[in-house]
Amino acid sequence: MINPFKKWKPKGKIYSFRCSQCGDAFISSHNLDAPLCGTCIQKIKSLDSTVDNDKKCSECGNIGVIYGKDRCHSCYFNFKKDN
Numbered sequence: 129m130i131n132p133f134k135k136w137k138p139k140g141k142i143y144s145f146r147c148s149q150c151g152d153a154f155i156s157s158h159n160l161d162a163p164l165c166g167t168c169i170q171k172i173k174s175l176d177s178t179v180d181n182d183k184k185c186s187e188c189g190n191i192g193v194i195y196g197k198d199r200c201h202s203c204y205f206n207f208k209k210d211n
């Protein structure tokens with residue numbers, strides 16, 4: 129019998145963070161420069177007012193960056209998938 133949980137290991141390094149918005153602790157496989165928990169990321173993603181559509185992301189080139197930043201949400205919060 130194979131126990132799938134025994135074999136499971138997180139890929140790479142796991143970082144632990146404290147959300148910069150609500151203070152909740154969470155973990156991520158990315159070394160985030162703006163730690164945000166899933167709840168706050170969803171909140172921020174749903175706020176169009178936080179997006180500056182006159183600017184281009186310096187990393188991926190998409191239009192629409194976070195106000196006061198030069199990167200889009202995906203790049204800034206590392207939404208990119210590993211696989």
Ligand SMILES: [Zn+2]
Binds near residue numbers: 147148165167168
């Ligand atoms: Zn949070």
Ligand SMILES: [Zn+2]
Binds near residue numbers: 186187199202204
């Ligand atoms: Zn981007």
